[in-house]
Amino acid sequence: MNRTKKKKSTKRKQTREKILEGAIHVFSNYPYCTASIRMIGKAAGIDHPLVNYYFPTKSMLFEEVIKQVTDEYFQANISWINGLEQLDPETAVDLYIDRFFDFAAKHQSALRIVALNMVQPEGHDDIPGYEQVRNFFAETKQTFINAIPMHGTADEIETFTNVFNTLAINYLGAGNYHASILGLQPGSPEYLKWVKETVMLVTLPQLRKLIHGNKQK
Amino acid sequence: MNRTKKKKSTKRKQTREKILEGAIHVFSNYPYCTASIRMIGKAAGIDHPLVNYYFPTKSMLFEEVIKQVTDEYFQANISWINGLEQLDPETAVDLYIDRFFDFAAKHQSALRIVALNMVQPEGHDDIPGYEQVRNFFAETKQTFINAIPMHGTADEIETFTNVFNTLAINYLGAGNYHASILGLQPGSPEYLKWVKETVMLVTLPQLRKLIHGNKQK
């Protein structure tokens, strides 16, 4: 009896999961309005009205997609912090940032969805879930601050984390664009190496100041 | 006789110009696929099939829009370089960057169009004019290099100009997003001040090295 009940629940979950995966894929490649339910149905291997059976509106589907990819991100974020407090600050930073970029390189959906949807017209209704698009940025900054003890004014910390985050979203979320300009293959080890080195080279002086505070002044 | 001919030519130019202005406005607010001919017609104050009379396809209109906004940018760029060679390097840099940000703040169409359209799916046809979206980035970097004599390896120069450009496109092209996260008004003097200071603070150490070469080592 329990097995039978589980079977139905499993089938329902499987279909829902298939739709979500298809939707994540499509919403990671097209801005909200361009991504269509028919595209998502095709990506999920189902007929498109079935999307409406499981997610009554496109809005609700998009919001669920954003929630899922950003939750995944923040769960991973928590795990990167593990073990850092036993290390000296510079080693901790190196390790955290290595973990950050490794994960981001392999899970680009969140960054791509943000990069695809961040620019919205003034004076019009935001796309559904836009608050989450915005919060992703703010919360990613905050987790950096939680992970790395920094000594500086709030403005200094804001500047650093803002720039770091902006570069990461751009070089990884819009990786195809930047890689093609550089003549590299998007997602290739060479490109990812370039991203990490570039971001670190430019942000490192400021980051060093924040790690050590005014000790060096 | 010549005046009559001029009058017709003027009327045609005026309508064409009105359509282009409407198109620039709409393409600066929506990604290519979302921006519709009906929106553009409305923004230009005409009936939408008239857009097709002056620009046979949406593609051709978009390409003309991109060409116009980026040409405007590069013409302005040339003017910012004037007078720099008589100044010492640091003053020249300050002046150039002031001019850069002042212009960019007042003419955001190019940056917004780039930010709205840079992420494109792999393995599908690019949107029309995508080569120009890409070239804008490359050429903006190049004009920086032309304006400011820098001493470093090609990689170092690439890193700096790439990061500088990425931050500018983001903070100005996606200014609404970033301003709202910071709790500032987009386009306000406070926000523009924040942008300039943030970009300069983070890129300045690297820029100083490039201006002075290895003299300080």
Place this chain on the structure above:
DNA sequence: GTTTGTTTTTAACGATCGTTAAAAATAATA
């Protein structure tokens, strides 16, 4: 004033869109 050329407006096409409703298929229950 009439004819010709150009521009603008109106109407409509075929296509895709998100969504709904109903039929069909499948699964669960008695």
Place this chain on the structure above:
DNA sequence: TATTATTTTTAACGATCGTTAAAAACAAAC
């Protein structure tokens, strides 16, 4: 096995899309 519940598929709706064609309006030429 029959009935009920759930899921999937099919068909279609009203809406918008880029575009085309034709009518109307305007302008220029004779």
